[in-house]
Amino acid sequence: MTAERGTEDVDEVDIGLHSDTARAIGFSDAVFAIVVTLLVLDLRVPEVAPGGLLRALLDQWPVYLAYVTSYLYVAVNWLNHKGTFHRVxxxxxxxxxANLGVLFSVALLPFVTALVSRAVEKGDAYDERVAVTAYAVVGVVLSAAWLWLYHYLSRHPELLQAGVTSRFFEAERIRAALGVVAYAVAGLVGWVNVPTALVVLLLLPLFYGLSSNGTYDLRRRVRRRR
Known part of the structure; x- marks a missing residue:
C-alpha cells in the first residue's frame, strides 16, 4: 500500500512539473505572428502632392530594407523555434x-526596425549609428536567449524526444554563441560604418536560415553537394 502511494505521488509530481509543448508552441506562434504584423505597420503610404508618389516611394528605401531584414530575422527565429520544439x-x-526569454527578444524587433528605418531615412549620421547599434544589441540579446534555451535543453535530456541526444543542443550552443559575437561585432562596426553593418545584419539571418534545422543538418547538406 505504501509503495503504491509512493508511485502515485511521483506520478503526480511529474505531471505537475512537466507538460506537453502544445501550449508553448501555440503561444509562441501567436507572438511571432503579432511581431510580423507590427513590422508591416511601419510600411506607410507617403503623403505627397500629385505626381510625386514614385519619388516618395523610392525615398523610403531604408524602410523597405529594414522591413526585409527584420522579416527575415523573425522568419529565421520561427524556423529555429519550430526545429527546436520538434525535438522536445x-x-x-x-x-x-527560456522560451519566454526568446519571445521577449523577438518582440523588440519592430521597435529597433523602426529606429533604423527612420534614422537612415532622415539621413543624420549620428542617429544612424545609434539606431544600427541598438539593432545589433537586440541581436545580441536574442542570440543570448537562444543560447540559454539550447543550454537548458542540453542539460535536461529527459525533455527530449526519443532518439534526440543532448549532444545536438550542445552543438547548437555554439551556433547561438556565434550570434552573440557576430551581432556584437556588427554593433561596433555600425558605430564606424553604417552601410557595412547593415550588410552584416542582413547576412546573419541568411546563415541562421540555412542552419535552422541544426548545424548537423547544414554540414550534411554541404557534404552532399561535394
Whole structure:
C-alpha cells in the first residue's frame, strides 16, 4: 500500500512539473505572428502632392530594407523555434522561462526596425549609428536567449524526444554563441560604418536560415553537394 502511494505521488509530481509543448508552441506562434504584423505597420503610404508618389516611394528605401531584414530575422527565429520544439517531448518550468526569454527578444524587433528605418531615412549620421547599434544589441540579446534555451535543453535530456541526444543542443550552443559575437561585432562596426553593418545584419539571418534545422543538418547538406 505504501509503495503504491509512493508511485502515485511521483506520478503526480511529474505531471505537475512537466507538460506537453502544445501550449508553448501555440503561444509562441501567436507572438511571432503579432511581431510580423507590427513590422508591416511601419510600411506607410507617403503623403505627397500629385505626381510625386514614385519619388516618395523610392525615398523610403531604408524602410523597405529594414522591413526585409527584420522579416527575415523573425522568419529565421520561427524556423529555429519550430526545429527546436520538434525535438522536445515535454516542457518544464525552466524551459518555459527560456522560451519566454526568446519571445521577449523577438518582440523588440519592430521597435529597433523602426529606429533604423527612420534614422537612415532622415539621413543624420549620428542617429544612424545609434539606431544600427541598438539593432545589433537586440541581436545580441536574442542570440543570448537562444543560447540559454539550447543550454537548458542540453542539460535536461529527459525533455527530449526519443532518439534526440543532448549532444545536438550542445552543438547548437555554439551556433547561438556565434550570434552573440557576430551581432556584437556588427554593433561596433555600425558605430564606424553604417552601410557595412547593415550588410552584416542582413547576412546573419541568411546563415541562421540555412542552419535552422541544426548545424548537423547544414554540414550534411554541404557534404552532399561535394
Amino acid at each position: 517531448r515535454c516542457a518544464d518550468r525552466g524551459l518555459h522561462w
